Amino acid sequence: MNHDRSRDPASRAADLVRMADTPNELEKARLARYAAQTTDPPPMGPQGIATDGCRECRGTLWREPDGCRWTCSGCGHVEMDKAR
Numbered sequence: 001m002n003h004d005r006s007r008d009p010a011s012r013a014a015d016l017v018r019m020a021d022t023p024n025e026l027e028k029a030r031l032a033r034y035a036a037q038t039t040d041p042p043p044m045g046p047q048g049i050a051t052d053g054c055r056e057c058r059g060t061l062w063r064e065p066d067g068c069r070w071t072c073s074g075c076g077h078v079e080m081d082k083a084r
């Protein structure tokens with residue numbers, strides 16, 4: 001069966017939660033909300049998906065494909081790469 005999971009919001013939310021690999025229930029809820037609110041997949045770089053907390057609104061920062069920029073899905077706050 002050729003099922004395109006990227007078109008299924010529920011599957012996409014589940015994928016995001018799995019990829020983010022977080023035990024934080026709040027973060028999981030944010031990921032599910034993010035998946036429901038967006039039609040495009042999250043920014044995906046060569047190193048895969050990465051998320052962090054936004055210090056402006058405590059939303060979810062997504063790493064951009066260029067790998068050195070982070071954008072918040074909640075407030076649009078942008079951070080340059082952080083030493084992690």
Ligand SMILES: [Zn+2]
Pocket residue numbers: 054055056057058059060072073074075076077
């Ligand atoms: Zn934010």
